[in-house]
Amino acid sequence: MIYTCTITPSIDYTTYLPAFKPGKLNRSNEVYYYPGGKGINVSRVLQRLQVKSVALGFAGGFTGDYIKQFLQQEGIETAFVDTHEVTRINVKVKSEQETELNGPGPNINQDQQQELLNKIQMLRQNDWFILAGSLPDSIPQSFYQAISKICDEKDARFVLDTSGQALKNLIQTKPFLIKPNQQELGGLFNTSISSKQDAFYYAKKLVDRGVQNVIVSLGGDGAIFVTKELALEAIAPKGSIVNTVGSGDSLVSGFISSFIETNDPQEAFRYGVASGSATAFKTDLCRKEDVESLVSQVKINSFNE
Numbered sequence: 001m002i003y004t005c006t007i008t009p010s011i012d013y014t015t016y017l018p019a020f021k022p023g024k025l026n027r028s029n030e031v032y033y034y035p036g037g038k039g040i041n042v043s044r045v046l047q048r049l050q051v052k053s054v055a056l057g058f059a060g061g062f063t064g065d066y067i068k069q070f071l072q073q074e075g076i077e078t079a080f081v082d083t084h085e086v087t088r089i090n091v092k093v094k095s096e097q098e099t100e101l102n103g104p105g106p107n108i109n110q111d112q113q114q115e116l117l118n119k120i121q122m123l124r125q126n127d128w129f130i131l132a133g134s135l136p137d138s139i140p141q142s143f144y145q146a147i148s149k150i151c152d153e154k155d156a157r158f159v160l161d162t163s164g165q166a167l168k169n170l171i172q173t174k175p176f177l178i179k180p181n182q183q184e185l186g187g188l189f190n191t192s193i194s195s196k197q198d199a200f201y202y203a204k205k206l207v208d209r210g211v212q213n214v215i216v217s218l219g220g221d222g223a224i225f226v227t228k229e230l231a232l233e234a235i236a237p238k239g240s241i242v243n244t245v246g247s248g249d250s251l252v253s254g255f256i257s258s259f260i261e262t263n264d265p266q267e268a269f270r271y272g273v274a275s276g277s278a279t280a281f282k283t284d285l286c287r288k289e290d291v292e293s294l295v296s297q298v299k300i301n302s303f304n305e
């Protein structure tokens, strides 16, 4: 089974308007309320790719109820720990530029932390556990370490798509897959990544530290993929951008769904990049047919140092 874990879910209030003027009253007439947060997006895309998953994490209040209901209506099993605190609403303004306003993550007490750890004990050998989205500093780092320890003990594949101090610490646990974007990769090494060469250099360092698969997503420039055996770049398909929110999460889902089917990391990488781009070209997350129509347009090259 695949479990996604979103410590900081959200409702993504997504609004389109021709021009956004900060400091003024702006009115929009096209709005969407999607359940969001990175692990939740991974579950939603997996479902669209006909792969079952269980969505875990913390959710509460009317927004938490909305998220759970929405996911269940899409056929996704949920097992969230109730927070009582209202789950955040993240504002995504789509205008000449994409502007995002993300709320803070929840405060989680020790009982709630333990409740989630108890749920994670259900992991079995070869299950997947995807810890995705921001990991708030209000929760002790030892909690995230405890999650990775359970994955290790149960021999589950641990996938990390997060940022900040928690990502730095969790790298030591040698996850199966991590998918930082350019900024997140730079953050790991206190540097800025300004070229694909840089991205390869630092991704290789992560592989040397024991991460098995490193994908660095580079927005419209595609992605790179480094393992002990592979160093590949993918050129993303061209298309008209509608909403890139969730494209990184779609990449993760596409990679996992194809890897499960083919056991071929290179094909999984291609399918993942197609999924990321398919989402960038849509208002909501990609559907299987969107991905399949783009797969052949993803060019994969070996990276030559």
Ligand SMILES: Nc1ncnc2c1ncn2[C@@H]1O[C@H](COP(=O)(O)OP(=O)(O)OP(=O)(O)O)[C@@H](O)[C@H]1O
Residues within 6 Å of the ligand: 180, 181, 182, 217, 218, 219, 220, 221, 222, 223, 236, 237, 238, 239, 241, 244, 245, 246, 247, 248, 249, 250, 251, 272, 273, 274, 275, 276, 277, 278, 280
């Ligand atoms: N402008 C674009 N054109 C084509 N493909 C895109 C574009 N932006 C993103 N993508 C696709 O989506 C993938 C992930 O994008 P990106 O690097 O922006 O992820 P991210 O920063 O993790 O996004 P998010 O956090 O919103 O999920 C890219 O590797 C690419 O395949």
Ligand SMILES: O=P(O)(O)OC[C@@]1(O)O[C@H](CO)[C@@H](O)[C@@H]1O
Residues within 6 Å of the ligand: 008, 010, 012, 035, 036, 037, 038, 041, 090, 102, 133, 134, 135, 245, 246, 247, 248, 249
């Ligand atoms: O604040 P975080 O947890 O870093 O990111 C949350 C978020 O921006 O990421 C998803 C897209 O990847 C959105 O659904 C959500 O609003």
